[in-house]
Amino acid sequence: MTVRPGGLLVVGDVVTDVVALHRTPLAPGTDTAADIRTVPGGAGGNVACWAAHWGCPDVRLLGRVGADSAAWHEAALTRAGVRPRLVIDPREPTGTVICLVDAAAAAERTFLSDNGASLRISPDDWSPSLLDGVARLHLSGYLFFGTQSRAAAAEALASARARGVPVSVDPASAGFLARLGVERFLAAVQGVETLVPSRAEAELLTGLPDPSDAACELSRRFPSVVVKLGTDGALVAWGGEVRGRASSVPVRARDSTGAGDAFTGALLAALLGGADLVAAAEQGCGAGARAVTRAGGRPPGAVER
Numbered sequence: 001m002t003v004r005p006g007g008l009l010v011v012g013d014v015v016t017d018v019v020a021l022h023r024t025p026l027a028p029g030t031d032t033a034a035d036i037r038t039v040p041g042g043a044g045g046n047v048a049c050w051a052a053h054w055g056c057p058d059v060r061l062l063g064r065v066g067a068d069s070a071a072w073h074e075a076a077l078t079r080a081g082v083r084p085r086l087v088i089d090p091r092e093p094t095g096t097v098i099c100l101v102d103a104a105a106a107a108e109r110t111f112l113s114d115n116g117a118s119l120r121i122s123p124d125d126w127s128p129s130l131l132d133g134v135a136r137l138h139l140s141g142y143l144f145f146g147t148q149s150r151a152a153a154a155e156a157l158a159s160a161r162a163r164g165v166p167v168s169v170d171p172a173s174a175g176f177l178a179r180l181g182v183e184r185f186l187a188a189v190q191g192v193e194t195l196v197p198s199r200a201e202a203e204l205l206t207g208l209p210d211p212s213d214a215a216c217e218l219s220r221r222f223p224s225v226v227v228k229l230g231t232d233g234a235l236v237a238w239g240g241e242v243r244g245r246a247s248s249v250p251v252r253a254r255d256s257t258g259a260g261d262a263f264t265g266a267l268l269a270a271l272l273g274g275a276d277l278v279a280a281a282e283q284g285c286g287a288g289a290r291a292v293t294r295a296g297g298r299p300p301g302a303v304e305r
């Protein structure tokens with residue numbers, strides 16, 4: 001495989017996560033959390049940090065935050081080895097996501113999000129020169145759920161296509177996707193090289209409950225597709241066929257927040273290093289498994305304790 005020299009540019013959401021771990025089912029009233037911590041998050045920020053963690057030497061990120069926590073986010077991304085370009089929104093604070101993690105249910109999480117400044121990233125924030133020295137562009141799926149951020153994503157995608165830079169998209173949220181509408185999403189991501197959906201997103205996008213069928217279907221629309229299946233690993237498809245499978249690694253899950261981002265970051269790092277898609281998906285599975293053993297959506301060393 002030809003390795004195109006250059007770095008990774010991620011355009012996406014950077015938000016503050018309040019991760020609350022609970023051991024008993026949530027019910028009206030007051031309960032004691034097993035752990036609560038406030039950490040930097042957002043799928044865009046997380047993917048960038050994990051790509052750097054998995055050895056991508058040049059990771060950059062374009063995002064929007066509020067003045068309230070811009071310096072904190074900038075420092076966190078820099079500490080993780082990412083070169084951030086954070087636009088400070090004049091009106092909105094940084095987005096906040098409450099991540100409720102059910103320790104009793106395989107560390108499954110529920111997100112309550114206020115996207116704040118993160119979805120106000122606009123075409124004015126974009127410049128084709130951001131792609132100088134970039135070999136791959138990754139667009140966080142959340143971008144497609146805001147009107148302004150969708151327009152910014154369209155600009156970025158068009159610039160990348162004009163330069164022949166491959167683009168990947170991780171749809172990021174089945175719930176948001178359902179609200180936006182599948183057809184609108186698919187129209188917005190036309191021209192994307194690699195789609196990296198979860199099982200639920202792949203089903204929603206195709207109407208096919210079997211992930212292999214969904215992967216095949218999506219790979220008739222996108223040059224390559226990697227479907228993340230959590231503990232069942234991942235499927236790699238292109239040209240209308242499943243071409244490979246990657247296995248997950250059994251671990252004791254503590255928090256599944258950002259596990260998909262770890263997968264995607266590691267996958268992108270491997271692709272930029274010249275790995276083929278199946279090998280890259282294997283690295284993604286290893287990364288996702290390791291990510292669920294710790295709290296929050298960022299790699300070790302990326303978060304101040």
Ligand SMILES: OC[C@H]1O[C@H](O)[C@H](O)[C@@H]1O
Nearest residue numbers: 017041042043097258297
């Ligand atoms: O993909 C996981 C991320 O998305 C959610 O929006 C949280 O911010 C979390 O860090």
